Amino acid sequence: MGSSQSTTGEPILRLRGVSKQFGAVSALTDIDLDIHAGEVVALVGDNGAGKSTLVKTLAGVHQPTAGSIEFMGRPVTLDSPGTALDLGIATVFQDLALCENLDVVANLFLGHELAPWALDEVQMEVRAWTLLQELAARIPSVREPIASLSGGQRQTVAIARSLLLEPKIIMLDEPTAALGVAQTAEVLNLIERVRDRGHGVVLISHNMEDVRAVADRVVVLRLGRNNGVFDANTSNEELVAAITGASENSVSRRRARKLEEMDHSS
Amino acid sequence: MTEEKSPTALDRSDSRVRHDEGIIGAVRAFMDRIRSGDLGMLPVAVGLVLIATVFTSLNPVFLAPNNLVNLLFDAAAVGCISLGVVCVLLLGQIDLSIGSMSGLASALMGVLWVKMGLPVPLAILAALAAGALAGLVYASFLNRFGMPSFVSTLAGLLALLGMQLYLLGSTGSINLNYNSALVRFGQILIMPAWLSYLLAVLPGVVIVVTGLRAMRRRAEANLSNPGLSVLLAKTGLLTVALLIAVSYLNTGRGVPYMFGLFVLLVVIMNYALTRTKWGRSMFAVGGNSEAARRAGINVNRIRLSAFMLCSTLAALGGVLSAARLASSSQQAGTGDVNLNAIAAAVIGGTSLFGGRGSAWSALLGVLVIQAISNGLTLLNLSSSLRYMITGAVLAIAVIVDSLARQSRASHGRA
Numbered sequence: 208m209g210s211s212q213s214t215t216g217e218p219i220l221r222l223r224g225v226s227k228q229f230g231a232v233s234a235l236t237d238i239d240l241d242i243h244a245g246e247v248v249a250l251v252g253d254n255g256a257g258k259s260t261l262v263k264t265l266a267g268v269h270q271p272t273a274g275s276i277e278f279m280g281r282p283v284t285l286d287s288p289g290t291a292l293d294l295g296i297a298t299v300f301q302d303l304a305l306c307e308n309l310d311v312v313a314n315l316f317l318g319h320e321l322a323p324w325a326l327d328e329v330q331m332e333v334r335a336w337t338l339l340q341e342l343a344a345r346i347p348s349v350r351e352p353i354a355s356l357s358g359g360q361r362q363t364v365a366i367a368r369s370l371l372l373e374p375k376i377i378m379l380d381e382p383t384a385a386l387g388v389a390q391t392a393e394v395l396n397l398i399e400r401v402r403d404r405g406h407g408v409v410l411i412s413h414n415m416e417d418v419r420a421v422a423d424r425v426v427v428l429r430l431g432r433n434n435g436v437f438d439a440n441t442s443n444e445e446l447v448a449a450i451t452g453a454s455e456n457s458v459s460r461r462r463a464r465k466l467e468e469m470d471h472s473s
Numbered sequence: 474m475t476e477e478k479s480p481t482a483l484d485r486s487d488s489r490v491r492h493d494e495g496i497i498g499a500v501r502a503f504m505d506r507i508r509s510g511d512l513g514m515l516p517v518a519v520g521l522v523l524i525a526t527v528f529t530s531l532n533p534v535f536l537a538p539n540n541l542v543n544l545l546f547d548a549a550a551v552g553c554i555s556l557g558v559v560c561v562l563l564l565g566q567i568d569l570s571i572g573s574m575s576g577l578a579s580a581l582m583g584v585l586w587v588k589m590g591l592p593v594p595l596a597i598l599a600a601l602a603a604g605a606l607a608g609l610v611y612a613s614f615l616n617r618f619g620m621p622s623f624v625s626t627l628a629g630l631l632a633l634l635g636m637q638l639y640l641l642g643s644t645g646s647i648n649l650n651y652n653s654a655l656v657r658f659g660q661i662l663i664m665p666a667w668l669s670y671l672l673a674v675l676p677g678v679v680i681v682v683t684g685l686r687a688m689r690r691r692a693e694a695n696l697s698n699p700g701l702s703v704l705l706a707k708t709g710l711l712t713v714a715l716l717i718a719v720s721y722l723n724t725g726r727g728v729p730y731m732f733g734l735f736v737l738l739v740v741i742m743n744y745a746l747t748r749t750k751w752g753r754s755m756f757a758v759g760g761n762s763e764a765a766r767r768a769g770i771n772v773n774r775i776r777l778s779a780f781m782l783c784s785t786l787a788a789l790g791g792v793l794s795a796a797r798l799a800s801s802s803q804q805a806g807t808g809d810v811n812l813n814a815i816a817a818a819v820i821g822g823t824s825l826f827g828g829r830g831s832a833w834s835a836l837l838g839v840l841v842i843q844a845i846s847n848g849l850t851l852l853n854l855s856s857s858l859r860y861m862i863t864g865a866v867l868a869i870a871v872i873v874d875s876l877a878r879q880s881r882a883s884h885g886r887a
Contacts, residue, residue, distance in 0.1 A: 289769035308760035323750035
């Protein structure tokens with residue numbers, strides 16, 4: 208396995224031999240993963256490689272069938288999303304997990320409202336606006352229900368929510384899939400800012416450009432198993448080979464065909 | 474809070490949004506809401522005017538002050554049950570056993586008090602505890618086995634009715650002492666005029682004071698305000714309407730304490746639903762329970778609280794109706810009690826699909842339902858016709874709810 212451990216010290220999160228089975232299907236098999244403070248780890252893989260399952264396991268949504276998870280050097284059991292959040296593992300899910308009937312402020316603070324017995328709406332609204340402005344978000348009104356927002360706006364709200372609790376690790380599952388050009392750049396900036404503040408970031412993306420732009424390490428999953436750890440300077444071919452499991456695949460064939468056509472035309 | 478104040482308010486930086494300010498703006502925003510299917514209290518207001526016109530033209534007694542006082546006495550019991558229904562409906566669940574639960578509670582109280590000689594407060598507490606227990610069972614079935622509340626409470630409907638019949642035994646009914654405080658509370662006790670006027674003015678004062686405080690805090694935090702005029706206009710309208718209602722009732726017997734108790738419960742529930750973390754969690758679970766779970770909310774506990782509240786309030790409704798009728802009988806809680814309570818919540822604007830509604834819908838809806846039932850009784854219509862008409866009203870209410878939901882979806886509102 209080609210690996211380059213640029214970071215030093217104890218990892219915030221250490222996974223050893225984590226497996227998850229859904230009935231007869233092994234979604235994850237023997238996954239090892241270290242996440243250090245102040246690094247961006249990209250998690251890449253084809254559809255069905257187990258990326259989202261891994262994220263959901265770390266978020267406490269699924270419980271692993273086997274393996275151990277250590278957080279800050281202590282073994283932990285992530286038996287509910289609440290436990291993961293309290294430890295400091297925040298997640299932006301692919302399906303965003305927002306309540307459409309509640310407004311932006313209510314969604315941002317869901318489960319962590321200020322003053323539980325007499326909600327402090329003013330303070331929450333101010334924090335909401337400040338947070339959204341930090342993300343350069345274009346949300347017309349924080350008092351509109353989520354149902355009235357576009358896909359990109361919802362994405363921004365979901366990201367803002369994960370940052371609200373100052374987590375140690377933030378996991379983003381396809382955070383830029385629904386975003387425009389400026390918002391994507393903003394999210395990438397944001398990821399770097401979060402890293403520079405000393406948090407660990409796990410980024411799932413199909414977009415190799417995004418991955419190489421911000422990731423310190425690229426962890427490849429294939430069919431639910433570790434398939435190599437690369438640094439950000441690895442060539443596209445190498446990553447694709449690791450993702451698809453061979454250097455001879457549809458992606459490389461297509462590229463070769465394109466090159467040939469260009470040779471012919473010139 | 475914010476570091477420095479910018480010339481534009483924090484929530485006014487996006488130029489694409491039209492901001493409605495002042496009274497005209499408030500009216501415009503209201504019209505927009507109605508058009509997009511966010512009907513709020515409009516169906517209730519229209520319904521009440523319609524009902525009053527029809528029944529008064531058929532029998533002028535309908536609008537007589539003392540008839541309205543009777544109506545309020547009757548409304549309190551069903552209203553309490555309906556308030557509980559709002560809780561389970563907010564989660565997108567249902568409790569079909571509320572009628573049986575209220576019947577069982579009245580039977581239990583009657584047996585403990587009259588037959589076994591327990592003090593009244595203890596008997597009432599036991600009835601309420603039985604309600605809480607029933608809710609606990611439903612919530613456990615849902616949380617443990619994923620049993621739909623529709624089925625578990627349907628089973629509960631039969632089981633609780635059976636317990637009620639068993640408790641009352643062969644005699645069938647227990648008469649409560651007419652001179653006891655409880656029965657007087659359910660039949661006679663009326664607020665003194667000064668208290669009713671005071672209570673009519675109180676909401677306006679509270680709204681203005683909290684409204685002004687909120688405005689000051691929002692201004693300090695550099696947030697925009699809808700404007701003082703809107704606040705004052707709304708409060709003024711509300712206070713005038715309440716004062717007129719109270720003075721009209723006071724030309725008759727006055728405002729029943731029992732109705733006051735019901736309104737107090739509605740106010741408490743409204744605070745809990747809109748201003749506490751618990752209430753926010755209720756709406757979140759009703760809107761998207763998986764999202765709520767991932768936000769760290771204990772969904773099972775929220776469900777437990779809703780079902781326990783619902784059954785406990787149903788039991789309280791049963792106690793109040795026993796006080797109203799001065800008896801615990803086999804008929805208590807049967808017939809249309811179930812549907813009336815659910816219909817009241819839906820007519821008042823709480824959605825059957827979860828995630829939308831308010832405590833006020835129990836108050837407003839029960840007024841509509843009681844007005845219909847009271848008017849039909851005045852016309853000496855048989856219960857066969859009454860059932861048919863109430864059934865039709867419920868159907869209409871659900872259709873309005875469904876249409877409004879579709880319209881909201883197409884207008885990008887939840």
